[in-house]
Amino acid sequence: MTASTQSPTQGPTDGPANVVVILLDSLNRHALGCYGGTEWDTPNLDRFSTRAVRFTNHQTGSLPCIPARHDLLVGAWDFLWKPWGSIELWEEAVTATLRRAGVVTQLITDHPHLFETGGENYHTDFTAWDYERGHESDPWKSRPDTSWIGAPSYGRGHTHYDSSRGYFVGEHDFPGPRTMAAAARWIGEQSPHHRAAGQRFFLWVDEFDPHEPFDTPEPWASMYDDDWRGPNLIWPPYKVGALADATLSPDDARQIRAQYGGKLSMIDHWLGRVMEQLDATNAWDDTAVIICTDHGHYLGEPDVHGRDVWGKPAAPVYRTLGHTPLLVWWPGAVTPGGSCDALTTTADLHATLLDAFGVNAKHRTHGHSLVPLLTGAATEIRKWLLTGVWGREVHLVSNEWRYARGPTGDNAPLSMWSNRWSTMPIGRAPDFKMPPPDARATLDHMPGSTIPVIRQPFQPGDLLPFWAYAQDYETLLFDRTDDPNETHDLSGSAVAVEAEELLRHVLQIVDAPDDQFARLGLS
Secondary structure, eight states: OOOOOOOOOOOSSSSOOOEEEETTTTTOOOGSGTTTSSSSHHHHHHHHHSEEESSSSSEEEEEEHHHHHHHHHOOOOOOTOOOOOOOOOOOHHHHHHHHHTTTEEEEEEEEGGGTTTTTTSTTSSSSSSEEEESTTOOOOSSOOTTOOOOOTTOOSSSOOHHGGGGOSSSGSSHHHHHHHHHHHHHHHHHHHHHHTTOEEEEEEEOOTTSSSSOOOTTTTTTTTOTTSSSSSSOOOOOOETTTTTTTSSSSHHHHHHHHHHHHHHHHHHHHHHHHHHHHHHTTGTTEEEEEOOOOOEEEEEEEESSSSEESSSOOOOHHHBBBEEEEETTTTOOSSEEEOOOOOOOOHHHHHHHHHTTOOOSOOOOOOOSHHHHHHHOSSOOOEEEEEEETSSSEEEEEEEEEOOHHHHHOOEEEEEEESSOOOOOOOOOOOOOOOTTTEEEEEETTTSSSSSEEEEEEOOOOOHHHHHOSOOOEEETTTOOTHHHHHHHHSHHHHHHHHHHHHHHHTTTTHHHHHHHHHHHH
């Protein structure tokens, strides 16, 4: 492996007038028919893929939900510096950049984290935004409909969803269908208006499905497990080895997978409404359409040790979570309906938006535009990428390797760098939050910025995000060419020295905090 400074490749100045991004949360690549999936039906995604360029080597960057959206809207990996939080003072969302350039921007979403502490300013620079209420942690209703019985929570206790769920009378009342219907209306009613007015537009549909709860009405609820009797299991446990310790029975495991499949098929069905409006408005002529996700979701797939993995637990980013789908319709693309094997990541979507609208970011970013790949000007835009969850393994992905580097001892030192203090909010546990900065904090500077940043070191006993608590950290190395299923760990072999040296060099290139070098044993 050879290191690269990864100079950005500049795309052409001409391109689509408008861009539509549809993000489906927790979308498993291997579940889609267009990527070889056969377990569940995804006819509209598959139909779109016959028009789009299908990226086969797309990977996550910062994880989970809000960090991934930071990658997309800000273009900078943040998982090396903080676990979960808002757009920082030294950064600018692409929507602010586009607003300055006169581009109309619209957000349509049912994603509750965008309106909680730590996500509350991602929507503010859109020209307009539409929030469809009631998904997962959204505090939409103050009391439940008493006719709703609920479903097993696997230790989650009463959730906001338990209060909201009884108010969904029919399929059209569920947040996902409402979000897709709103997006279809916007395309049908607003996009022709903006075209007639000579206005370019960016529409971002941030759809939380098929994220849990995997709750759907009939016919979707029993579509893939019609023998099940009892309440549907809509909340997957976040656990490694749930079958081994009897948290789940084999029937439970099958049911959870079936409920994910039902929700995937339901949101695919409603995606068809959006596709119909793109057809009706002839949008394909002047509008790029990108379908992507933030990450996958473990549904019992085995890790390298053969243990079943569920949810997004404190575990390394295996391919189920990290190797994600990306479908792009680009007017004038050289391979519509074909595939692209180039290595790409979520931050590259931010760079693509900048390229499409002819604007530049003011802050330091880590993405590279997909436009040269789409137009045939290049076959590669990067040699490597970083991905991971704050406080856990740091992963280096290249065409050859997936290298996960865990702490060499205790998970220390570990600091958070931010001027917008947050972590993943949990509505039912208001006191479950990271400690605020205290006497240990210092002021430092983020790479590429002169704005002072609060740097808070943590010590044993501090409350951290749940994924940073686990002691099951690992160092793993997989050969992506000879072992695409990630079954053989090569971290103890001689080639691991090469991977370790490349990771050290890459962390130096991105000016990673010295904490990362120390805790990973790379100093």
